[in-house]
Amino acid sequence: EVQLVESGGGLVQPGRSLRLSCAASGFKFDDYAMHWVRQAPGKGLEWVSGISWNSGRIGYADSVKGRFTISRDNAKNSLYLQMNSLRAEDTALYYCAKGLMVVVTRGFDIWGQGTMVTVSS
């Protein structure tokens, strides 16, 4: 069974950092791009970042560019999101999503259950 399990969320003060992790199982991890998508409470979906199968192509939403860094470890079947200089508007449920192909431009199919990040003093 294909499964994505996020972790690392929590309550953090503005300006601080947090690192999210996503553990993948049930599929050949290095055959697919991976993404982070977030959803603020009561709001819609917002793509945050995506990374190709070999980390050769990485993209970020303008709202997080320069503050967030996506990475992956294919040997550990894991995806990460390093979040620095956090702001109140980064408060959201962060989903890890599996890409449909090796490249980041072909959509995502499987989603994890999400990990909640709350930025507040």
Added chain:
Amino acid sequence: QSVLTQPPSASGTPGQRVTISCSGSSSDIGSNYVYWYQQLPGTAPKLLIYRNNQRPSGVPDRFSGSKSGTSASLAISGLRSEDEADYYCASWDDSLSGWVFGGGTKLTVL
């Protein structure tokens, strides 16, 4: 404000056919595939349609997608109470070099 435009709400009675529209531009829908996601209350989104009109295995053929120019539509026929959910369209945007979503459409089954 979302890059892709969807109606905030839609409704229908059981058995009816409803459609949800998604409007974009030449840099997103106009030159890339459209994907549709269903989000049931309190759950993670689920892929409903990929590459404009393809259904993943397990998705009933009551769900269908189409695309024309810079717009796309999701149609749900034989509406059921369990279809009550939020529906999102998504597409890659060449200008932004990133994914864009519609604001979501809340479907109510009356």
